[in-house]
Amino acid sequence: MAPDLNAQTAKDMQQARDKVSFDLQTIRDHLFADRRNWESFEQIERILRKEPVFDKSSRDFIGRIEAYKRALAITKRLTELQRLHQWTSEQAAQAGRILSEALPITLHDLAFEPVLLGQGSTDLVDQYWELVANKGIQGCYLQTELGHGTNVARLETTATYLPETEEFELHSPTLTSTKWWIGALGKTATHGIVQAKLILPRGKDVGPHLFLVQLRSLEDHSLCPGITAGDVGPKAGGGSAALDNGFARFDHVRIPRKNMLSKFATVTQDGRYIQPQNPKHSFGGMMYIRASMVTTAGWTLARGITIAIRYATVRRQGEPDDRGLERQVIQYPSTYYRLLPILSYSYVFIALGHQTTKSFTALTERIGQGDLGYLAEIHAMLCGLKVLVSTETINGLETARRALGGHGYSMFAGIGRIYADYLPAATYEGDNFVLDGQVVRAALKSYNLLVSTPDRPLGLHSSYLRLLRTGTLNRPVISAMMWQEHAAIIYLLEWRAALSVKSAAQNSDHPDAGINHRLSKAVTEAFVATQVGAMVSDLNQLSPNEASALKDLYLLYLLTTAEAALVDLLAFGLLQRVPDQTHPTRDLRAAINVVCLRLLPNAVGFTDAFSFPDWSLDSALGVSNGRVYEELWKRAQLEPLNQTDTTPGYEESLKPMLAEGRRIASLTKSRL
Numbered sequence: 201m202a203p204d205l206n207a208q209t210a211k212d213m214q215q216a217r218d219k220v221s222f223d224l225q226t227i228r229d230h231l232f233a234d235r236r237n238w239e240s241f242e243q244i245e246r247i248l249r250k251e252p253v254f255d256k257s258s259r260d261f262i263g264r265i266e267a268y269k270r271a272l273a274i275t276k277r278l279t280e281l282q283r284l285h286q287w288t289s290e291q292a293a294q295a296g297r298i299l300s301e302a303l304p305i306t307l308h309d310l311a312f313e314p315v316l317l318g319q320g321s322t323d324l325v326d327q328y329w330e331l332v333a334n335k336g337i338q339g340c341y342l343q344t345e346l347g348h349g350t351n352v353a354r355l356e357t358t359a360t361y362l363p364e365t366e367e368f369e370l371h372s373p374t375l376t377s378t379k380w381w382i383g384a385l386g387k388t389a390t391h392g393i394v395q396a397k398l399i400l401p402r403g404k405d406v407g408p409h410l411f412l413v414q415l416r417s418l419e420d421h422s423l424c425p426g427i428t429a430g431d432v433g434p435k436a437g438g439g440s441a442a443l444d445n446g447f448a449r450f451d452h453v454r455i456p457r458k459n460m461l462s463k464f465a466t467v468t469q470d471g472r473y474i475q476p477q478n479p480k481h482s483f484g485g486m487m488y489i490r491a492s493m494v495t496t497a498g499w500t501l502a503r504g505i506t507i508a509i510r511y512a513t514v515r516r517q518g519e520p521d522d523r524g525l526e527r528q529v530i531q532y533p534s535t536y537y538r539l540l541p542i543l544s545y546s547y548v549f550i551a552l553g554h555q556t557t558k559s560f561t562a563l564t565e566r567i568g569q570g571d572l573g574y575l576a577e578i579h580a581m582l583c584g585l586k587v588l589v590s591t592e593t594i595n596g597l598e599t600a601r602r603a604l605g606g607h608g609y610s611m612f613a614g615i616g617r618i619y620a621d622y623l624p625a626a627t628y629e630g631d632n633f634v635l636d637g638q639v640v641r642a643a644l645k646s647y648n649l650l651v652s653t654p655d656r657p658l659g660l661h662s663s664y665l666r667l668l669r670t671g672t673l674n675r676p677v678i679s680a681m682m683w684q685e686h687a688a689i690i691y692l693l694e695w696r697a698a699l700s701v702k703s704a705a706q707n708s709d710h711p712d713a714g715i716n717h718r719l720s721k722a723v724t725e726a727f728v729a730t731q732v733g734a735m736v737s738d739l740n741q742l743s744p745n746e747a748s749a750l751k752d753l754y755l756l757y758l759l760t761t762a763e764a765a766l767v768d769l770l771a772f773g774l775l776q777r778v779p780d781q782t783h784p785t786r787d788l789r790a791a792i793n794v795v796c797l798r799l800l801p802n803a804v805g806f807t808d809a810f811s812f813p814d815w816s817l818d819s820a821l822g823v824s825n826g827r828v829y830e831e832l833w834k835r836a837q838l839e840p841l842n843q844t845d846t847t848p849g850y851e852e853s854l855k856p857m858l859a860e861g862r863r864i865a866s867l868t869k870s871r872l
């Protein structure tokens with residue numbers, strides 16, 4: 201008798217869990233950076249799961265307006281719970297991650313609040329802080345315009361200072377000056393921080409500055425006089441439907457002088473402009489957002505890969521074995537080769553997120569004390585990290601979705617929604633290809649300084665350049681064994697970055713079109729590789745089983761990064777074949793397979809450690825008990841089209857069309 205495919209799914213999942221070699225709680229603590237963070241996660245999850253407003257069962261079937269209203273209801277309850285349980289901002293962020301919903305409030309927390317805090321004067325922050333912290337007002341950040349996004353210097357919105365009334369007048373002089381794409385502006389925000397060209401009394405334009413503007417009445421939420429605003433419309437792939445990305449135009453809107461965010465630059469009562477000591481001070485807001493994007497990317501990828509690995513574990517296809525069981529699709533090399541690297545990327549990005557947040561906090565303290573030493577370098581590295589994590593997360597999600605076969609295209613699979621929501625991360629907070637340019641500029645500057653002053657100390661982010669100091673370090677020694685050593689691969693990736701920068705500097709008169717992207721990738725991957733080295737060293741605190749499983753995961757990250765860098769490694773002569781040995785590229789690929797095979801029995805365990813409850817993961821294919829077919833069946837029954845036997849539209853369209861077709865067919869037949 202053929203095995204019961206449905207019952208087999210739960211057995212496969214249980215068997216996969218039985219094979220896991222490590223203690224789940226230890227890996228969980230590692231992921232959450234601390235047992236207390238995990239406990240807090242668990243506590244928050246228990247609170248959230250009881251709330252009917254967070255139920256996701258109907259969200260695949262609702263339209264935009266309902267989705268938006270649902271998002272507001274979620275936001276309201278989330279805010280009440282935060283107050284009730286006195287969650288810290290980190291705990292509130294954790295609640296947001298567990299919920300995993302695209303909510304307008306995100307922009308208040310991620311963009312409005314940090315920019316106001318980081319760049320507003322003490323008086324302005326004092327005036328608004330309680331309102332901002334208690335969500336008595338809802339904020340957004342209005343920079344991008346219809347005509348310009350990347351080129352901030354060419355923004356057209358003006359803020360003209362009027363000394364007679366001590367006010368700024370905000371104005372949108374052209375259609376193309378309309379603020380566009382602004383998250384939460386369309387319908388939700390009451391206030392916004394507007395990026396506008398500051399025009400001084402005698403008409404001098406001193407470029408874009410930030411201004412706090414009330415957009416909507418706090419009485420009835422109607423738009424304030426002189427402001428036209430609305431939603432920009434549906435987004436690609438139906439992504440972020442509940443988010444009201446909006447447009448706004450200002451018609452001579454007046455705001456008081458103190459509403460200019462003037463921590464670093466200010467305008468005096470009589471209209472004199474006091475310049476910032478260092479214009480780079482104003483990078484703070486963007487840097488905060490980019491730093492938090494590393495963590496977000498890690499957890500987003502974690503969701504996608506949990507679904508894919510669980511499904512690939514219970515999905516069976518192929519020739520049946522002697523028990524009549526087909527092969528679990530995760531056992532196919534072409535499947536695990538696609539999925540396990542994504543798992544490794546999610547672990548690396550989550551750990552990198554912890555490190556980045558720590559460095560950013562330390563940097564903010566140093567800036568507060570007036571030390572801008574490494575600011576430019578850290579800014580460039582955050583740009584590089586933003587590019588790397590968003591690119592890899594988008595690619596990883598789509599790879600994971602395709603690995604699900606046809607069912608991956610179903611909304612019930614869950615990855616399609618995550619992908620559509622996450623997709624614009626490649627564009628917002630700086631288009632990835634534009635940010636590449638900033639990484640490259642900083643790298644070339646560090647290189648030129650090194651050439652002119654060889655003894656100059658190098659920062660953490662450019663330490664790979666030490667390899668170019670003459671007579672210091674040798675090129676890597678190539679052998680098949682090196683692919684098993686984290687340090688050797690890190691060294692290789694650092695060499696690739698150093699030689700990429702050197703080559704770009706020496707050929708700067710004739711750059712090729714792809715140089716920025718390649719160089720930015722090389723430099724950022726070298727930095728991430730050194731961070732992975734630090735992660736590996738930290739594993740010594742763990743017991744051998746857990747340490748060795750995580751070491752393999754980090755090794756896979758390094759190996760697949762090296763594999764993707766093969767063109768550079770070969771072009772720079774870093775991987776030359778040693779006589780009588782196999783080619784290093786072959787050894788590298790063999791090593792990837794070996795480490796994948798070692799990781800395979802732990803794959804489900806690694807995804808369990810992310811600890812996504814089923815209600816939060818919201819995926820028919822990612823259910824933790826493996827019963828994917830039952831779940832798919834259950835969800836398809838909820839499809840509104842299935843609620844009536846005769847389909848809507850039958851009477852007006854389908855019935856007459858079928859009848860007409862039959863009539864014509866019968867005429868043709870009679871003529872024959």
Ligand SMILES: Cc1cc2nc3c(=O)[nH]c(=O)nc-3n(C[C@H](O)[C@H](O)[C@H](O)COP(=O)(O)OP(=O)(O)OC[C@H]3O[C@@H](n4cnc5c(N)ncnc54)[C@H](O)[C@@H]3O)c2cc1C
Pocket residue numbers: 307311341342343344347348349350351380381382383445624627628629630631632633634637
């Ligand atoms: C979902 C979503 C949410 C957003 N939320 C906000 C928000 O809350 N607030 C806000 O202010 N903005 C927001 N934005 C806008 C976002 O920041 C901009 O889209 C982004 O900065 C890119 O600008 P752009 O769209 O004008 O693209 P463009 O600058 O027109 O870029 C178009 C193309 O040209 C290339 N390009 C442009 N300039 C250069 C250059 N110098 N060198 C090389 N290549 C270049 C880019 O790589 C890109 O491929 C959001 C956008 C999206 C999609």
